[in-house]
Amino acid sequence: MRSPFVYLFVVGIIIEEIIRAPHRYRNKMDRRRGAIEEHRIGAVESVLMTLNLWGALLAPILYAFTDWFGFAEYELPAWGGFIGVACLAAAIWLLVRAHADLGRNWSPTLEIVTEHHLVTEGIYGTIRHPIYAAVWLTVIAQALMIDNWFVGLGGLAVYLPVYLTRVPAEEGMMLDRFGDAYRAYMARTGGIIPRSWRRLITTDR
Ligand code: SAH
Numbered sequence: 001m002r003s004p005f006v007y008l009f010v011v012g013i014i015i016e017e018i019i020r021a022p023h024r025y026r027n028k029m030d031r032r033r034g035a036i037e038e039h040r041i042g043a044v045e046s047v048l049m050t051l052n053l054w055g056a057l058l059a060p061i062l063y064a065f066t067d068w069f070g071f072a073e074y075e076l077p078a079w080g081g082f083i084g085v086a087c088l089a090a091a092i093w094l095l096v097r098a099h100a101d102l103g104r105n106w107s108p109t110l111e112i113v114t115e116h117h118l119v120t121e122g123i124y125g126t127i128r129h130p131i132y133a134a135v136w137l138t139v140i141a142q143a144l145m146i147d148n149w150f151v152g153l154g155g156l157a158v159y160l161p162v163y164l165t166r167v168p169a170e171e172g173m174m175l176d177r178f179g180d181a182y183r184a185y186m187a188r189t190g191g192i193i194p195r196s197w198r199r200l201i202t203t204d205r
Pocket of ligand 1: 098102105107108109110111112117119120124129130131132133170174
């Protein structure tokens with residue numbers, strides 16, 4: 001038996017996939033109808049995304065139900081697990097909000113759909129990348145809830161390069177498409193941390 005936090009983490013990521021499922025389905029239908037105007041994804045990004053899926057989704061499930069990762073066990077303090085649960089709950093909340101606000105403009109890779117419009121309201125009025133923020137919270141929860149350095153840290157290790165390559169590519173695409181409107185939007189929002197929070201920790205007002 002694993003620690004209860006391991007099973008809770010698996011339940012959390014299954015809930016996240018259930019939240020994503022109808023959006024994935026709608027995007028698939030859009031693709032089938034030819035309603036995707038632009039698609040930007042490089043080979044490196046595809047490989048990274050596949051690794052991300054393995055690191056963040058399959059490895060924890062295999063860890064919960066097999067003994068394959070016995071070589072990398074370690075002890076995690078219980079308080080880490082509780083902080084992890086809070087991160088995971090925040091991630092789920094952010095995912096629900098972000099998908100509701102982004103609606104049909106969501107896509108699993110970088111895409112512009114027909115009649116794509118720039119969303120600047122709801123959670124997108126505060127941060128530009130709430131879904132990516134939710135993934136950060138999830139991989140942090142993974143490190144705090146899975147008492148195995150390989151599987152626990154695996155999510156963070158594979159998400160970091162995905163995040164670092166994807167955000168500039170996405171913002172470049174949005175700037176090409178929406179120009180000054182996106183530039184103004186960038187100026188008044190934070191990336192994954194609200195601008196107002198940053199003002200709390202730095203002094204530049
Ligand atoms: N980075 C965002 C969205 C991720 S989904 C987040 O973390 O929540 C990726 C797709 O969302 C991109 O292909 C882009 O077309 C679309 N997108 C990102 N920001 C958007 C916005 N403010 N308005 C409309 N579409 C957006």
